[in-house]
Amino acid sequence: MQHESRTPVLEVENLSAAFWVNDRWQTVIDNVNFAIWPGETLAIVGESGSGKSVTSLSIMRLLSSRQSRIRGSVRLNQRELLTLSDKAMRDIRGNQMAMIFQEPMTSLNPAFTIGRQIAEALITHRRISAREAKMETLRLLDKVRIPNAKERYNEYPHQFSGGMRQRVMIAMALALRPALLIADEPTTALDVTIQGQILDLIKTLQEEEGTAVLFITHDMGVVAETADRTLVMYRGECIESGRTEAIFSQPQQPYTKALLAAVPSLGAMRNQPHPLKFPRVDSATGAITSFETGVHQPDRQATPILSVKNLTTRFPVRGGVLNRPRGHVYAVENISFDLFPGETLSLVGESGCGKSTTGRSITRLVPALGGDITLNGYDVRRLSGGDLRRMRRDIQMIFQDPFASLNPRLTILQTLTEPMLQHRLADKKQARAKAASLIERVGLSPEMLNRYPHEFSGGQRQRICIARALTLDPKVIVADESVSALDVSVKAQVVNLLMDLQQTMNLAYVFISHDMAVVERISHRVAVMYLGEIVEIGPRDAVFENPQHPYTRKLMASVPVPDPARRLLKRNLAAEELKSPVRGLDYQHPPREYREVSEQHWVMI
Incomplete structure (x- = not known):
């Protein structure tokens, strides 16, 4: 105000x-x-x-x-x-004046405790004693709603979640008012x-x-x-x-109109039974090209391309002088779902809920402790050697950070042809031709093939990662936060591209995201995860229009809505972090029960 x-x-x-x-x-x-x-x-x-x-x-x-x-x-x-x-x-x-940067982990010194880093600014600028600086730092940590501030004063940045690190940055920025x-x-x-x-x-x-x-x-x-x-x-x-x-x-201005038209809005899909692509907007003229509904519909009577039953993945926690096991991180616990050809199943939830571990367990990038994974006839957990390599042709992954997942020393041509050559699916001439075709398919020019990753924007790099995922003609793609960090217009373009590819190639997606408005737009079904478990799963319209689990409702209530009338609204969300998934060696996970709210819409009791 x-x-x-x-x-x-x-x-x-x-x-x-x-x-x-x-x-x-x-x-x-x-x-x-x-x-x-x-x-x-x-x-x-x-x-x-x-x-x-x-x-x-x-x-x-x-x-x-x-x-x-x-x-x-x-x-x-x-x-x-x-x-x-x-x-x-x-x-x-x-x-x-003070500044809060986008990435708190790179802005905080990993070698110093968060208490020392905030107190340092107070001592330097205000010329107060260390004891006074500590008292003021604790007051600031309380003010930015960090639970147990006194105990966490001597902890290091890596011991905080992303949200709590951002709170520390805010406390530091506001320390001197x-x-x-x-x-x-x-x-x-x-x-x-x-x-x-x-x-x-x-x-x-x-x-x-x-x-x-x-x-x-x-x-x-x-x-x-x-x-x-x-x-x-x-x-x-x-x-x-x-x-x-x-x-x-x-x-x-046409550009402002284009920017606003590309904004995904939660609730925009109400009464839309099928996924819907974003409107295409010309940033020079502001002209909007709308898309028809009913993009691609999976056949849920067919055999699932991917079937996951009682998947469990835990990581050991070691400690003490002899580095013995002291417990386990219950990353994924007893989850089950089927994925059909041409279907998009979205996994949503906060950081630490097990979304990415689920995707990595399915692709065998991390070993699962228990359960069954069947992919296009392969018993994924029991594969080895050549069978494992062949299985991975059927499932590919698109990661959140395209720059980190592209080799900076390889040209885009080398990046795209390498998988085909390694799997002996094409000779060099055929691989080059397919790479040129794929780069055009994702909206880039074949002239760009001889460039390196650093010569592209973030959105273009993500398109390259999509092209690389398509080189082996997979049946399933795991998209792990693949559009979260993109600008709204680029995000809309990439989501539309994924939906176009699904329609023409009958691809199945496991779409991992915390962007609820995009999830609502792209999904056929949605699974909500909390502390490694699926607490609600069902058709997209059922989950979004009739959320049953308290955690699902909390996620929905947290989404910013592009409506200035809500400017003075406060959600008054609790400031606690996601509970720890670490359990002791003697922990017995309780059995879970689900009830069916409507057809194929299940919620944990």
Whole structure:
């Protein structure tokens, strides 16, 4: 909510930034103008490469002075920042303005406890004693709703979940009560429940402290629920700005219309019996191409392509002087489902619920402790040698981080031809021809085959990973958070691509995600996982329109909705972490019972 003060906390005028690339200055942002008042939230939105993060780094003066050049004016409480010395800027950072980065694990020092890292800022800037700094740090940890703050003060970053690490970053940013808080994609990689808690927390702290917030994101649902005003960036320029309600209800620019049209909205599939592709939007004209319903329907009377019965996967926990087993991580516990040709089954739940371990157990990337996995006639758990290699031709995996899963030393051509050559499915000429065909199928050009992974954007790299997964003509693809970190427009393109491939190749997907709006759009059936168990499973419309388990309802309530009318809403979600799946050696897992709510819709009692 905008403060009554007539003096902005931050004023940015004609801000431009350029990087030294290929022996010349390349402009990245050009003549950006905006102001933020006390207690107000301004959101900057746009796709990757639009200049959002460079704008924030320019304001904070965190760009390399050797490789970058900043022009214009940035005034914080009427003080010009671009002409200050480095020492003066260090005093301002933390004291008067602070920043929350997208990935807390890379922003926190793994060698120091979280208590020490927060206290260090207080001791450095406030010149207080170590004892006073510790007391203030504990107060901050309580304020950001970290349970058992006193016990967790001496723990290290790796001992915290992603959501709790982000809370530590917020505590650190707010330690000195800055007038301006810059939040750069602070919730992008978080589960929906944790994201909801973080958004509530920022709102509460803003009300208490009157802090001005610059919120940088590509999640339009988050924008609608947090921002008073919104600024849209495209290719380094501000193309539209105004009240958030006006931007959402009456966008003026074609690109803004395209951005909003690509936003997946929970509930948009109500009364739609079948999966539905996203509308295709031309970012130059804003023209929308709608798709018909009834994309591809699986034959559930056929034989399942994948059948999982009572799958259990546990990991030993060792400790003590002799490193003896002390317990087990109950990662996946007694889950069962069938997957039919041409069907998409989505696994949803928070980090740590066992979604990814389920996918990795099915593909034999991690060994299962018990249960049966049947894939296209193969008894997966009992395969070895050549049979295991042949089985893996039928099931492929698309990982969350395409850059980490592509070999940086191989060209895209080598990446795509290697599986075919290794499995002796084609000679070099045939493999090259198929690679060219696949790269076109995923919407890229065959001329790109000789490039390396670093020469592509995130969305393009994910398309390459999809092409690689298709090289062996699989029957099943496990997509593990494959669209979670993508911009909304790129996400829509990749989801549409997956649905097109399913229709033409009769592929079956195990779609692992915490993005409930995308899951609602792409799925035939949905399984909700909690602490390694399926607590609810059924047809997509049954689970989304009639959720029965309390945890399913909690997931649904956490999803940001792209409706500015919900801006002042607080979900008041509990701040606890997902319970630990670690159990002692003598633990006996209780038997579970399910009841059938409607046809094929089961819920744990």
